[in-house]
Amino acid sequence: MTQRSPYPRDQIVGRTFPVDIPGGAPPLYGVDTAFINIVKIPLDDVRSDVRFEFGAANFIWALDATSLTAELSIKFNSQRNSAVPFKKGMSIGPIDFAEVFVSNLAQTGESITFFTVRTAPQFMQFINPSASFSEVSLTKPSVLDTVADVSCANAAATSVLGSFATKRSAMFQNKDGAATVQIGDNNVSATRGINLGPGDVITIDTTESVFVRNDSGAAVDIGVMWTAD
Incomplete structure (x- = not known):
């Protein structure tokens, strides 16, 4: 037995579906x-x-x-x-x-x-x-060094860490129990720099030398730790 489609022949032959307009041609590929x-x-x-x-x-x-x-x-x-x-x-x-x-x-x-x-x-x-978006590369420092405490004489600016190109950052701690010192570059003074109170810690990202000015009346020890590439 042959089963016939219920749709007229002109609706199922020679057309590509879907077609927006009945009787219209499909768009050109x-x-x-x-x-x-x-x-x-x-x-x-x-x-x-x-x-x-x-x-x-x-x-x-x-x-x-x-x-x-x-x-x-x-x-x-x-x-x-x-x-x-x-x-x-x-x-x-x-x-x-x-x-x-x-x-x-x-x-x-x-x-x-x-x-x-x-x-x-x-x-x-x-x-x-x-x-x-842009591509950002992050690398970790490969060097971590803890040096001996640096004694900073009274009424003077003392270099607590020298300059070098591969240095990433350094941490400094005032180990004195009472004195406040100033930390900064080689121009640090009693009125120039960041105050570092007793026990205070500061992290500085720089390749330059770091100095501490001490006007407390006695020598002050500064703890130093730094990272580098």
Whole structure:
């Protein structure tokens, strides 16, 4: 037994669904519809104006990359055009293009993945939060040193820690039970610098020398600990 469709033949033959207007034709592929292409470009080897075909498009977006420092340059449609640098998150559109010419320095292990599409400019809407971020590298100091207490003579400014380029930070403690001293640079005095009272601790981030001025009437010991790269 043959089962027939309940719908008239002209409603099920020769049409692509969905169609907005009954009897209308489907949109042309790549023209009226969005033609999406995703291309990953490795950056291990150096390039100079190497031709890539992304297909006909008018919007390009570097949607992903192995790092925020990965970078290449693209010329659109012709090698005579100026190159546009691309990093993760960058986008350009609308701009009609069918081919691009890519240049990049050798960046071992790096790559950038591109998203391209051809669609009407008024329909383009891309949320791109990655372009708002930057890469920050944080490293911990590799040196921690505790030195012998420094005795600061009365009525004088004493260097409690010298200067060196790799120093990150230093901690200073007034070990006297009653005296208040001033801490600062080589210009520290009784009226210039930060007061360091009995038992007080201060941390200073600097590569420069640090001095303590003591006008308490007797020598004062200062404890010192510092970190460096």
